[in-house]
Amino acid sequence: RTESYLVGLVGDGVTPSLTPPMHEREGDVQGLRYLYRPIDLLELGLAGDSVGEVLRSARTLGFNGLNITHPCKQLVLQHLDEVSPDARRLGAVNTVVIRDGRFIGHNTDFSGFAAALASGLPGARLDRVVQLGAGGAGSAVAYALLSAGAKTLDLVDMDAERAAARAEELSGFFPDSTVTARTTADLPQLMPLADGLVHCTPVGMAAHPGVPLDLELLESRHWVADIVYRPIDTELVQGARAKGCDVLDGGRMAVGQAADAFRIFTGLDADPERMRSHFLEL
Ligand code: SKM
Incomplete structure (x- = not known):
């Protein structure tokens, strides 16, 4: 005992x-x-x-x-x-x-994000999701999104090779979904097609202030999930709320x-x- x-x-x-x-x-x-x-x-x-x-x-x-x-x-x-x-x-x-x-x-990074998504953004449409950041945390989040049924995942990373490697690997695990490596230059084309956005880069942390994309690309119909939690109200979270988006802050993960x-x-x-x-x- x-x-x-x-x-x-x-x-x-x-x-x-x-x-x-x-x-x-x-x-x-x-x-x-x-x-x-x-x-x-x-x-x-x-x-x-x-x-x-x-x-x-x-x-x-x-x-x-x-x-x-x-x-x-x-x-x-x-x-x-x-x-x-x-x-x-x-x-x-x-x-x-x-x-x-x-x-x-x-790995509870992936299961924790999946639980956060389910409880913090219930019923969020996952047909098409844009994800910023394909590093360690990003890999767990992408895996959670695909496990939760995301059909199309656009994976954006400053390191194109890293994004391509992750996209290929994830496509192998989730053959019914489409995972594609993208660049930030693609965002103006991708966001109008997306249901939601997930942010998995360090931008917005106290040491890396700022937003990871042009907030003009957000529409009120998008949901937005950040995984940065220090501060909890990142500039992205604040900007998305101001646009009327449903928001999941990084504290949930x-x-x-x-x-x-x-x-x-x-x-x-x-x-x-x-x-x-x-x-x-x-
Ligand atoms: O995976 C988690 C870990 O369990 C705890 C942690 C932390 O407290 O900084 C960060 C993540 O890597």
């Missing part, structure tokens, strides 16, 4: 992350003994490829699991005993549960990944709405 939970987040610069307080508060509310430690590789002077060693140390010390973030989401794969089919296809793991001495990997990881670690459902109100207080 597990009477307490000890989990952590491994990655570079994770000390200020909001994930630990989100989990701990949910544990408190559920009456659990639940501790969530940041394990900051930068502060520890450890490189990303020490994630295997960190995993084994965590097992030795009785951890129930770890969230894994940059730069370890791919590096961790080779150390796992089992990987969920979705995480395997995505080639990225952000949640490792330690059970009977075995490491089992999952941040909460979604945490809620799904909480369930994987404990076997207990987290309440995403309660987690979100706590997240908004942090």
Whole structure:
């Protein structure tokens, strides 16, 4: 019988992350003994490829699991005993549960975004979606959109090769959908055809202010999802609201990944709405 939970987040610069307080508060509310430690590789002077060693140390010390973030989401794969089919296809793991001495990997970035989309933009049309950004987070989001039934996905990235590689890979996983690599120059043609827009680049974060596209391209019939959550009201989110669009802010994905990881670690459902109100207080 597990009477307490000890989990952590491994990655570079994770000390200020909001994930630990989100989990701990949910544990408190559920009456659990639940501790969530940041394990900051930068502060520890450890490189990303020490994630295997960190995993084994965590097992030795009785951890129930770890969230894994940059730069370890791919590096961790080779150390796992089992990987969920979705995480395997995505080639990225952000949640490792330690059970009977075995490491089992999952990806709650994709499932968390899917849950966020379903709860925050219920009934959003997914026939045609434009996505900005095809990096790590973008890959998980694209996978979630296609899993949720997006029929046509236009994938825009400043790195044309990266967009092309992702589009080809995703087309292989979702043969009934059309995934096409695009450039920002295509946006004036694409937006009039799109139901919604998802933003997965760093633009709008405190360190990268601005908007990722010309807001004139937004129409009130578009829904807009941002995954940037610091600040929560990015310039894109504000601009889209001002246009009358239905909007999903980045906090929903941040909460979604945490809620799904909480369930994987404990076997207990987290309440995403309660987690979100706590997240908004942090
Ligand atoms: O996948 C998530 C991870 O679980 C937690 C996190 C964070 O708190 O910074 C970021 C994402 O990589």
